[in-house]
Amino acid sequence: MKRPWTHWVTSQDLAALRLPAHDAGTGLAGRPLGRSQRGFDFVFDPFDGYEAGLVSNPNMIVAGSIGAGKSTAVKMLIDRALARRRRVVVIDPKGEYGALARSYGVRVVALGKDGWCDPFAVEERECRDFIRVLIATAQGTPLSAQQHYEIDEAFVRLPSPRPLRLVRALYHEFQNAIGSEVTAQRDVALTLYRFVHGDLAGLFDGEGDPLVFEGDLVVLDLSAQWSSESLSVAALSAVGAAQQMIAHGGALGYLVLDEAWALLSDSQALRWLQGSWKLARSRGLSHILVLHRWSDVAAVGNEGSAERERAQGLLRECETAWLFRQPADEAREMTLALGLSPREAQYLVALPKGAALVRYGAHRSIVRVTPDRRDVTFIDTDAAMRGTR
Numbered sequence: 001m002k003r004p005w006t007h008w009v010t011s012q013d014l015a016a017l018r019l020p021a022h023d024a025g026t027g028l029a030g031r032p033l034g035r036s037q038r039g040f041d042f043v044f045d046p047f048d049g050y051e052a053g054l055v056s057n058p059n060m061i062v063a064g065s066i067g068a069g070k071s072t073a074v075k076m077l078i079d080r081a082l083a084r085r086r087r088v089v090v091i092d093p094k095g096e097y098g099a100l101a102r103s104y105g106v107r108v109v110a111l112g113k114d115g116w117c118d119p120f121a122v123e124e125r126e127c128r129d130f131i132r133v134l135i136a137t138a139q140g141t142p143l144s145a146q147q148h149y150e151i152d153e154a155f156v157r158l159p160s161p162r163p164l165r166l167v168r169a170l171y172h173e174f175q176n177a178i179g180s181e182v183t184a185q186r187d188v189a190l191t192l193y194r195f196v197h198g199d200l201a202g203l204f205d206g207e208g209d210p211l212v213f214e215g216d217l218v219v220l221d222l223s224a225q226w227s228s229e230s231l232s233v234a235a236l237s238a239v240g241a242a243q244q245m246i247a248h249g250g251a252l253g254y255l256v257l258d259e260a261w262a263l264l265s266d267s268q269a270l271r272w273l274q275g276s277w278k279l280a281r282s283r284g285l286s287h288i289l290v291l292h293r294w295s296d297v298a299a300v301g302n303e304g305s306a307e308r309e310r311a312q313g314l315l316r317e318c319e320t321a322w323l324f325r326q327p328a329d330e331a332r333e334m335t336l337a338l339g340l341s342p343r344e345a346q347y348l349v350a351l352p353k354g355a356a357l358v359r360y361g362a363h364r365s366i367v368r369v370t371p372d373r374r375d376v377t378f379i380d381t382d383a384a385m386r387g388t389r
Helices: 011-016 046-051 070-083 098-103 124-139 145-157 166-177 184-196 231-247 267-278 306-316 328-338 342-350
Strands: 034-036 060-063 087-092 217-221 253-257 285-291 320-323 355-360 363-369
Touching: 060 070, 070 087, 070 098, 070 253, 070 285, 070 363, 087 231, 098 217, 124 145, 124 166, 124 184, 124 231, 124 267, 145 166, 145 184, 166 184, 217 231, 231 253, 231 267, 267 285, 267 306, 306 328, 328 342, 342 355
Parallel strands: 060 285, 060 320, 087 217, 087 253, 253 285
Antiparallel strands: 034 363, 320 355, 355 363
């Protein structure tokens, strides 16, 4: 009688051969995030995944329509990271991470209200690059060659060591140009005025010393800027401060960018973020982009533009993607941006609430996110809809 098989192979063998073992789980140790379709516990940490050879970089995307389960998954990822002594910084534009912060005895920090941040304590070149990005983002247009020159010259005139209130010091270098005719100096001066005395005041300058971000969890609440034009600048300031904190903290860290379209839609911030992406491994930093409307990414720049390609390239460089249910039109955009297979595209529109297609390196799993007893204390974002708190 002929045998119906020729040899045995395990999911570990398939992983070693870089062949996707669908829904067999990652094989990583730790507290599970849910269960794969075949019933295995699904455990994931980007740094453990990198060490195990499952992924080649630690950056992640979490995307899905409203109510599909992405916020639950992100909070569970954070909680498990903290249990591993990872450091986590959350950029929270809608004030949704308060319960998670309270569960760790952490006070949420509102930039501009609770204090100002200093993301400039880096080497000279990186500091200048960040200042240029901030000014370009605030003015809404790329810097001209003359503006680049004027900013460099202003840095030369600054005292050594560099002043603590760097934005204010630069403003003083330019403020005499405000009353002049339209010049590159005047345009820079007017933008810096916004940071010191105008609508962006309190983000990079204020009373007393700058905020000191300590502990393993920091939640930066940007809800005050949520509906304003300053959201991208506030998000950029928070990202800069968070990257500095994690990079100098001596521990692997997560930087969660909720509502990431605020940065992806700004060409200047996007260019700077792309540089940070490439340094993720050397910094021990996992960027987690949280999106719910994929069309926000498709709207970056014109079709075929460098901005659109840069945004999509940034997402494709994330080797891990948690993809929750999407409407058909959004699923088409996601399929094009991430190069999904036809079968993966079919899954996106059929996934039930709380289930995700997880892509990690060459591997794929359908995961039912399964909160445990601890998780339910901080994942609920629908309390207001039920009239409870």
